Amino acid sequence: MKTLLHPTYFPNLISFATIIQNEIVWEVADNFQKQTYRNRCEICNDRGKHLLSIPISHVGGSVGRQKYKDIKIDNGYAWQRQHWRTLQTAYRTSPYFEFYEDDIAPLYKHSFNFLLDFNFKTIEVISESLQLNIDTSKNKTESYVITPEDILDARFLVSSKIKMNIHQNEYEQVFGDRHNFIKNTSILDLLFNEGPNAVQYLKTQDLSLLNA
Numbered sequence: 001m002k003t004l005l006h007p008t009y010f011p012n013l014i015s016f017a018t019i020i021q022n023e024i025v026w027e028v029a030d031n032f033q034k035q036t037y038r039n040r041c042e043i044c045n046d047r048g049k050h051l052l053s054i055p056i057s058h059v060g061g062s063v064g065r066q067k068y069k070d071i072k073i074d075n076g077y078a079w080q081r082q083h084w085r086t087l088q089t090a091y092r093t094s095p096y097f098e099f100y101e102d103d104i105a106p107l108y109k110h111s112f113n114f115l116l117d118f119n120f121k122t123i124e125v126i127s128e129s130l131q132l133n134i135d136t137s138k139n140k141t142e143s144y145v146i147t148p149e150d151i152l153d154a155r156f157l158v159s160s161k162i163k164m165n166i167h168q169n170e171y172e173q174v175f176g177d178r179h180n181f182i183k184n185t186s187i188l189d190l191l192f193n194e195g196p197n198a199v200q201y202l203k204t205q206d207l208s209l210l211n212a
Contacts, residue, residue: 002151003210006030006068006158007119007136008037009054009186010126014166015157016187017205019123019134027155028116029141031065032056036158038068039115041186045090048179052083052186056115071115084108087188094174096195103129104188126187130199154210167206 003022008015015037018024032038039054055074073079084105091097103125112118120136127134147153156162170181171194182189190198 003154004141004148004151005154006036006038007116007123008041008158009039009052009115009119010041010122010188012037012042012157012184012186013168013190013202013205014164014184014207014209015154016126016190017202017207018154018157018210020132020199020202021205021207022152022154024134024139025151026120026136026140027144028069029144030068030155031144032068032071036160038071038119038158040160041188042184043087043090043186044173044175044182044189045086046175046178048175049182049185050086050090052086053079054083054115054118055079069114069116072113073111073115073118075111075113080108080111091174091188091192094192097192099195100129100191126191129191130196132199152210164209166209169201169205171201 001022002025003018004025004027005015005018006027011019039056041052043050043052055077057072057074087104107118107122107125112121123134123136126132164184166183168183171190173181173189173193187198190201194201
């Protein structure tokens with residue numbers, strides 16, 4: 001089914017399952033909004049859920065709303081080094097971190113100007129790591145439509161504030177013995193803990209909330 005979805009920073013499991021199970025149309029013509037998964041993702045560490053946030057360059061108020069595709073990353077702050085060190089600390093003892101770290105590490109060593117470009121790259125890297133055929137170069141919106149027709153609108157998944165009724169099978173998380181299973185974290189959590197098994201997990205993920 002054709003599904004409208006935002007490209008986000010290492011998408012969470014519901015979003016990535018949506019990517020695998022549907023024909024995606026990428027929403028790139030909307031306005032940028034704060035406190036969404038456009039520039040943040042959630043991982044697991046020894047304290048539970050941990051937020052990684054990409055700093056963005058803010059423009060003057062006279063400019064007004066900015067398009068998502070025009071948002072630039074603030075590389076004046078060493079966020080890439082911080083994010084990579086955090087991932088190393090959180091997942092270095094996971095079963096598959098060493099297997100995939102050479103795929104992920106380059107994303108934190110090379111600067112990206114635009115947030116959208118970086119987000120697409122994170123999706124591409126996961127696709128390559130799991131030997132999936134996910135094309136992020138096509139099927140992009142040219143204008144923003146409030147109520148799209150003949151397409152499943154999954155753009156609400158970009159919000160970090162909406163509480164969703166998620167049905168998700170548990171898998172072994174690194175610090176699972178210290179806290180309960182944490183749902184809908186970044187695809188990185190599944191990748192480092194489940195490796196190649198992540199593909200089947202995503203293909204069988206319950207996405208009934210998309211039709212709610």
